[in-house]
Amino acid sequence: MDNAARVTTLAGEPCDMSNWDAGNCPVRDVMNQIAGKWSTLILELLAQRPYRFGELRRLVPDISQRMLTQTLRDLQRDGYIDRQVFPTKPPSVEYSMTELGHSLFEPLSKVLAWAGDNHAAVKAARVKFDASELG
Amino acid sequence: MDNAARVTTLAGEPCDMSNWDAGNCPVRDVMNQIAGKWSTLILELLAQRPYRFGELRRLVPDISQRMLTQTLRDLQRDGYIDRQVFPTKPPSVEYSMTELGHSLFEPLSKVLAWAGDNHAAVKAARVKFDASELG
DNA sequence: CAGCATCCTATGCGATACTG
DNA sequence: CAGTATCGCATAGGATGCTG
Numbered sequence: 449m450d451n452a453a454r455v456t457t458l459a460g461e462p463c464d465m466s467n468w469d470a471g472n473c474p475v476r477d478v479m480n481q482i483a484g485k486w487s488t489l490i491l492e493l494l495a496q497r498p499y500r501f502g503e504l505r506r507l508v509p510d511i512s513q514r515m516l517t518q519t520l521r522d523l524q525r526d527g528y529i530d531r532q533v534f535p536t537k538p539p540s541v542e543y544s545m546t547e548l549g550h551s552l553f554e555p556l557s558k559v560l561a562w563a564g565d566n567h568a569a570v571k572a573a574r575v576k577f578d579a580s581e582l583g
Numbered sequence: 584m585d586n587a588a589r590v591t592t593l594a595g596e597p598c599d600m601s602n603w604d605a606g607n608c609p610v611r612d613v614m615n616q617i618a619g620k621w622s623t624l625i626l627e628l629l630a631q632r633p634y635r636f637g638e639l640r641r642l643v644p645d646i647s648q649r650m651l652t653q654t655l656r657d658l659q660r661d662g663y664i665d666r667q668v669f670p671t672k673p674p675s676v677e678y679s680m681t682e683l684g685h686s687l688f689e690p691l692s693k694v695l696a697w698a699g700d701n702h703a704a705v706k707a708a709r710v711k712f713d714a715s716e717l718g
Numbered sequence: 719c720a721g722c723a724t725c726c727t728a729t730g731c732g733a734t735a736c737t738g
Numbered sequence: 739c740a741g742t743a744t745c746g747c748a749t750a751g752g753a754t755g756c757t758g
Binding site for chain 2: 730731732733738
């Protein structure tokens with residue numbers, strides 16, 4: 449086995465790094481989506497309960513409706529959330545998390561919790577690093 | 584309490600969404616870094632054992648040395664990895680994961696494992712979604 | 719209400735060349 | 739070997755206006 453081209457990941461899965469393009473490597477293919485600027489926030493909200501488009505917009509005030517639409521579409525495309533249209537007048541659209549989404553959010557929520565618990569340590573590391581960069 | 588501006592996240596932490604800029608929201612501040620194209624890959628490698636710059640370069644053949652340098656610097660800045668210079672000739676630099684990095688990688692590795700386990704389901708969801716977009 | 723279309727800017731990232 | 743410096747592109751994302 450060519451050690452320079454193939455490595456065993458901690459997840460226990462061999463991953464051919466000479467072909468680690470986004471479509472071929474599960475890690476990169478999946479992470480690329482949830483790595484978006486707003487994806488984790490939307491997932492965190494929809495993990496609690498379904499929300500309508502306008503509710504999400506109000507809950508995340510600094511998102512443009514362009515990005516909200518696009519993020520929801522991408523998450524729906526990957527199977528994490530469902531989109532249900534109520535043909536009322538005016539129409540209303542409700543987004544909810546799928547089973548696949550919940551199963552992703554289970555480990556993901558641990559990372560988000562880690563971020564909350566260790567944000568101070570990370571910020572402290574940055575200050576220290578930036579200080580040592582001077583002089 | 585203004586429900587439109589404040590919500591309780593699943594992590595159990597109130598997060599003022601009217602001020603959810605990257606520097607203020609732990610989730611966004613931490614995720615923004617590990618969301619980079621190469622961060623999770625480098626973390627996955629360094630979680631196993633320390634590596635030198637050139638080794639990482641060979642293990643991830645399609646990364647430019649510019650991005651490898653920048654990714655390593657960013658991860659070091661956030662306190663996830665250490666950089667030790669051996670003043671040999673030619674010099675050699677070894678990167679290793681810190682305790683903070685390992686504590687982050689513990690939950691993160693679960694997400695990466697999820698990606699490996701559910702990559703097929705995600706790809707299937709995409710095919711289904713794209714098909715329903717036509718006609 | 720829940721979008722889509724258009725335009726524009728910021729920047730992540732790659733390619734190439736040079737250095738202690 | 740392990741970087742830095744410069745250039746250039748592709749795309750993520752924001753602002754604004756229009757629609758069923």
